[in-house]
Amino acid sequence: MLENYSKQIKKILKNIKIGDRISVTRENRIYEGFLMPKTDTGDSDSIVIKLDNGYNISIKYERGVKVEKLKKPSRELSKEGFKALEFDSSKPKVALISTGGTIASKVDYRTGGVYALESSEELLSNIPELKDIVYIKDVSSPLKKMSEDIGHKDWQIIAKEVAKHINNNKGVIITHGTDTMHYTSAALSFMLKDLYKPVVLVGSQRSSDRGSTDSFMNLICAAYVSISDIGEVGICMHGTTDDHFCYFIRGSKARKMHTSRRDAFRSINEIPLARIFPEGKVDILNKNHKKRDDSKEVVADTKFEPKIALLKVYPGSDPEILEMLVKKKYKGFVLEGTGLGHVPTFADKSWIPTIKKIIKDGIPVVIAPQTIYGRINTRVYTNLRILYNEAKAIPSEDMLPETAYVKLGWLLGHTKNIEEVRKLMTTNIAGEISERSTIDSFLV
Amino acid sequence: MLENYSKQIKKILKNIKIGDRISVTRENRIYEGFLMPKTDTGDSDSIVIKLDNGYNISIKYERGVKVEKLKKPSRELSKEGFKALEFDSSKPKVALISTGGTIASKVDYRTGGVYALESSEELLSNIPELKDIVYIKDVSSPLKKMSEDIGHKDWQIIAKEVAKHINNNKGVIITHGTDTMHYTSAALSFMLKDLYKPVVLVGSQRSSDRGSTDSFMNLICAAYVSISDIGEVGICMHGTTDDHFCYFIRGSKARKMHTSRRDAFRSINEIPLARIFPEGKVDILNKNHKKRDDSKEVVADTKFEPKIALLKVYPGSDPEILEMLVKKKYKGFVLEGTGLGHVPTFADKSWIPTIKKIIKDGIPVVIAPQTIYGRINTRVYTNLRILYNEAKAIPSEDMLPETAYVKLGWLLGHTKNIEEVRKLMTTNIAGEISERSTIDSFLV
Numbered sequence: 001m002l003e004n005y006s007k008q009i010k011k012i013l014k015n016i017k018i019g020d021r022i023s024v025t026r027e028n029r030i031y032e033g034f035l036m037p038k039t040d041t042g043d044s045d046s047i048v049i050k051l052d053n054g055y056n057i058s059i060k061y062e063r064g065v066k067v068e069k070l071k072k073p074s075r076e077l078s079k080e081g082f083k084a085l086e087f088d089s090s091k092p093k094v095a096l097i098s099t100g101g102t103i104a105s106k107v108d109y110r111t112g113g114v115y116a117l118e119s120s121e122e123l124l125s126n127i128p129e130l131k132d133i134v135y136i137k138d139v140s141s142p143l144k145k146m147s148e149d150i151g152h153k154d155w156q157i158i159a160k161e162v163a164k165h166i167n168n169n170k171g172v173i174i175t176h177g178t179d180t181m182h183y184t185s186a187a188l189s190f191m192l193k194d195l196y197k198p199v200v201l202v203g204s205q206r207s208s209d210r211g212s213t214d215s216f217m218n219l220i221c222a223a224y225v226s227i228s229d230i231g232e233v234g235i236c237m238h239g240t241t242d243d244h245f246c247y248f249i250r251g252s253k254a255r256k257m258h259t260s261r262r263d264a265f266r267s268i269n270e271i272p273l274a275r276i277f278p279e280g281k282v283d284i285l286n287k288n289h290k291k292r293d294d295s296k297e298v299v300a301d302t303k304f305e306p307k308i309a310l311l312k313v314y315p316g317s318d319p320e321i322l323e324m325l326v327k328k329k330y331k332g333f334v335l336e337g338t339g340l341g342h343v344p345t346f347a348d349k350s351w352i353p354t355i356k357k358i359i360k361d362g363i364p365v366v367i368a369p370q371t372i373y374g375r376i377n378t379r380v381y382t383n384l385r386i387l388y389n390e391a392k393a394i395p396s397e398d399m400l401p402e403t404a405y406v407k408l409g410w411l412l413g414h415t416k417n418i419e420e421v422r423k424l425m426t427t428n429i430a431g432e433i434s435e436r437s438t439i440d441s442f443l444v
Numbered sequence: 445m446l447e448n449y450s451k452q453i454k455k456i457l458k459n460i461k462i463g464d465r466i467s468v469t470r471e472n473r474i475y476e477g478f479l480m481p482k483t484d485t486g487d488s489d490s491i492v493i494k495l496d497n498g499y500n501i502s503i504k505y506e507r508g509v510k511v512e513k514l515k516k517p518s519r520e521l522s523k524e525g526f527k528a529l530e531f532d533s534s535k536p537k538v539a540l541i542s543t544g545g546t547i548a549s550k551v552d553y554r555t556g557g558v559y560a561l562e563s564s565e566e567l568l569s570n571i572p573e574l575k576d577i578v579y580i581k582d583v584s585s586p587l588k589k590m591s592e593d594i595g596h597k598d599w600q601i602i603a604k605e606v607a608k609h610i611n612n613n614k615g616v617i618i619t620h621g622t623d624t625m626h627y628t629s630a631a632l633s634f635m636l637k638d639l640y641k642p643v644v645l646v647g648s649q650r651s652s653d654r655g656s657t658d659s660f661m662n663l664i665c666a667a668y669v670s671i672s673d674i675g676e677v678g679i680c681m682h683g684t685t686d687d688h689f690c691y692f693i694r695g696s697k698a699r700k701m702h703t704s705r706r707d708a709f710r711s712i713n714e715i716p717l718a719r720i721f722p723e724g725k726v727d728i729l730n731k732n733h734k735k736r737d738d739s740k741e742v743v744a745d746t747k748f749e750p751k752i753a754l755l756k757v758y759p760g761s762d763p764e765i766l767e768m769l770v771k772k773k774y775k776g777f778v779l780e781g782t783g784l785g786h787v788p789t790f791a792d793k794s795w796i797p798t799i800k801k802i803i804k805d806g807i808p809v810v811i812a813p814q815t816i817y818g819r820i821n822t823r824v825y826t827n828l829r830i831l832y833n834e835a836k837a838i839p840s841e842d843m844l845p846e847t848a849y850v851k852l853g854w855l856l857g858h859t860k861n862i863e864e865v866r867k868l869m870t871t872n873i874a875g876e877i878s879e880r881s882t883i884d885s886f887l888v
Binding site: 266 | 591592685701707753756759768783785790816819827
C-alpha cells in the first residue's frame with residue numbers, strides 16, 4: 001500500500017493507509033491533511049499529504065518527525081458507499097437537477113485526481129440538514145460536465161428539465177460548475193418564460209471532500225431560497241470567505257469575479273436579491289424582485305442562435321476580426337467597449353466604419369462595458385454620438401457583457417429583424433437592465 | 445444670442461447669456477446649471493440647462509417659473525483666456541506631459557460638445573495649489589488624443605518623452621484619458637527601464653469645467669505623489685466618490701472598473717501603493733514598492749510587437765478564430781480563460797488541440813483570468829494539467845489580462861523565442877505578478 005515510500009517512512013507510517021487523515025509534526029510545525037500516494041519519481045524519503053486548501057505538500061523525513069492518525073472531518077464523503085438521505089414528505093417539495101462541476105466531484109486520494117461523484121444522492125447523503133428544510137424527490141442528472149464545457153445546447157437541456165419539474169415543485173435547485181455558471185443563469189433567465197418560482201443555481205469552489213468546502217453551506221442556503229418568495233433565476237453562493245451567509249444573486253446580474261475565493265460570485269450594478277443564513281433566515285436586500293406565484297405555468301422557450309461572438313476592443317485591436325467572422329456567417333456581435341462604451345476610432349484601425357457597414361447589412365452589434373461595472377452612455381462624447389446615433393451600434397445599457405452575449409443569442413433565435421433585436425436588446429426582459437444604478441452596488 | 449427660444453422665455457432670460465450659470469425654479473424644484481443654446485428642432489418654450497452631472501435637462505415654461513443668474517463655481521475655466529500659473533523655482537522640479545483626454549477638455553456651452561483645452565497651462569492655471577507643491581517647468585504635449593484612440597505607437601512616444609524629462613526632474617506627471625489609461629500605465633511599466641522615480645498618470649472622469657470634476661484634486665494628489673519616495677509608474681485617481689483622498693495604484697495592477705464613477709480605478713490582486721490626501725499626506729499602504737533613487741538614469745526600451753490579440757473564451761466560443769488570426773500572421777495571443785484558467789474542451793469545439801498546435805509552431809498563447817481577480821492555477825483539475833503541461837499554454841499567474849496583453853507585445857518586441865517568452869512571461873518584471881495574493885485586495 002505504501003509503495004515507493006522509503007523504509008523509514010513506512011516504519012513511522014505503520015497502521016496508516018493512503019487516504020487516511022494524518023498530522024505530521026516537523027521542527028515544531030504541524031501539517032494536517034490526507035496521506036497521498038508516492039510516485040516512483042519522487043523523493044522516497046518524504047511524506048506527501050494533501051492539505052485542506054487542495055495543495056499537496058512534501059515533508060522531508062528527519063529524526064523527530066512525528067505522525068499521528070486523525071479522525072476524518074465529520075462531513076468527509078465516505079469512500080465505502082453511502083446511505084441515501086431519507087426525506088420527509090411533509091416538507092415543501094423541491095426538485096434537484098445535477099449537471100456536474102466541482103460540487104459533484106471528489107478527490108481520489110489514490111491518484112490525486114478529481115472525479116465525479118456517483119450521484120446527487122451521494123452528495124445529499126452528507127447534508128442531513130436538508131431533510132429538515134425540503135422534500136427532495138425529483139432528482140435528475142441530465143448532464144455531467146465541468147462548466148468550462150457547457151454550451152447553449154446544455155442550457156436548452158437544463159431549461160427543459162426545469163420546466164418539466166418546476167410546475168410540480170415549490171422550486172428547483174441546480175448544481176453546476178462555477179466557471180460559466182453566470183452564463184447559464186443568464187440563459188435560464190431568458191429561456192424560462194412566466195417563471196414565478198425560485199430556480200437556484202448552486203456550486204462550490206472547493207470539492208465536497210475538502211475541509212474548506214463551501215458545497216454544504218451553499219446547498220443548505222440554496223434549499224432555503226428554493227422555498228422562498230423570490231420568483232426568479234439566481235445564483236446562491238458564499239457571500240464572504242467565512243461560513244457566515246450566502247448571497248442569492250439575480251441570474252442576469254451575476255458574475256464570477258475571482259478565480260478561487262469562495263465568495264467569488266458578485267452582483268453587478270445592483271445589490272444582491274437576498275442574504276441567506278445557513279440557520280434559515282432569508283433577508284431580502286433588493287425589494288425590486290419578482291414575487292412567487294405558484295399559479296403560473298412555466299414554459300421553456302429555448303430557441304438560440306449560437307453563431308454569434310463576444311469580442312473585446314483594446315489599444316491596437318483590429319476591426320478586421322469582425323469582417324473575418326461576418327464572412328464565416330456570424331449573425332451578431334457583442335463588443336466589450338472601453339469606458340462609457342467606446343471603440344477605437346483612430347486612423348486606419350477605426351472600428352466605426354466596419355460596425356456601420358455590418359449593421360447596415362442587418363447584423364446587430366451590441367456594445368457592453370469592459371469595465372464590468374457601470375452603464376453605456378451614448379451621448380457624452382462626440383465619438384459616442386457617432387457610434388450609437390450614426391453607425392447605430394446597440395448599447396447594452398448596464399448589462400454585463402456575458403449577459404448581453406446570451407441575450408443576443410436568445411433574441412436572434414427568435415427574430416433576425418435587426419430593429420426588433422435593437423428594441424428588445426435595450427428593453428428589460430429578465431432583470432438584466434436596471435433602470436438606474438445605485439451607488440451601493442459597486443464592488444460589493 | 446437666445447436664438448430659437450420663445451418670446452416669453454427670452455423675456456424671463458433677460459440679462460442672461462448662453463453659458464451663464466443659472467437656477468431655474470419650477471413647481472418648487474430648483475435646477476442649477478449652465479444655460480444651453482436651443483436647437484431649431486426643440487420645443488422653443490422650454491429652457492435647456494446643462495446640469496453638473498453633465499446631462500442636459502429641458503424645463504418647460506409655465507407661469508411661476510423663476511430664473512436666477514448665479515456666480516460661476518470658483519474653479520470654472522475662464523472662457524476669455526487665462527493667466528498662466530507662476531511657479532516657484534524653489535519647489536521640487538516636476539515635468540508635465542499632456543496627452544489629451546477628458547482632463548484636457550472642456551464643454552463648449554455654445555454647442556454642447558466637448559473640446560480640447562488650449563494647452564496644459566490652461567488647466568494648471570485653475571489649480572493655484574500646485575505652485576505650493578511643485579515647480580512645473582517642463583511642459584510638453586506630444587499627443588492630443590482621447591484614450592480610446594491610444595495605441596502602442598503612442599505608448600512609445602510617451603515613454604520616450606518621460607525618459608527625456610525624468611532624469612532632470614524629481615518625477616513626471618502624465619495627463620491622459622481614462623478609458624485605456626491602465627493599458628498605457630502597464631506599457632510604461634515595462635518600457636521605462638531602471639525607473640526609480642514616480643511616473644504618475646492622472647486623468648478625470650468629469651471634465652474640468654463641471655462642478656463635480658475630479659481633475660483638480662486628482663492633479664493635486666498626483667503632484668504630491670510625483671515628489672514622493674515611490675519609484676514606480678502608477679495611476680493617481682479618486683479613491684472614493686467624494687473628495688476625501690486619491691489612490692496611487694501600481695501601473696501594472698490597475699484597471700478601470702466602472703464606466704463613469706470618479707473612483708473607477710482599482711488595484712487588482714494587491715492593495716494600492718498609497719493613499720494621498722489633497723492636503724498633502726501620502727500614506728504608504730503597500731510597503732512592497734520600489735523606493736526612489738535619484739542616482740539612476742532611466743532609459744526608454746520601447747520595442748513592441750503589435751501583431752498580437754487579446755481574446756475571450758466563453759460558452760460556444762470557437763477556436764477557429766485563433767486559426768484565422770494565425771493565417772493573418774499574428775505573433776501571439778492572450779486568452780481570457782474561465783475560472784482558474786480553463787478553455788472549453790468539449791467535443792468539436794475544444795480549444796486545446798488548436799492551442800497545442802499554435803504553441804508547437806512557436807506562437808505563445810497566454811491564459812489570463814476573465815474573473816479579473818485571482819490567479820491562474822495549472823494543476824487542480826485534469827483539464828488544467830492538459831492545457832498547461834501538455835499543450836504548454838502559458839499562465840499569466842495573477843496578472844490582469846490587459847497587462848498580460850501589453851507585456852506579451854513588449855516581450856515579443858524583444859524576442860520571438862517562445863521559451864524565452866514563457867520564462868519572462870511568468871517572471872515578475874514590473875510588479876505585474878504578485879508572489880502571493882492577499883485576502884484584503886478583493887473588490888477594494
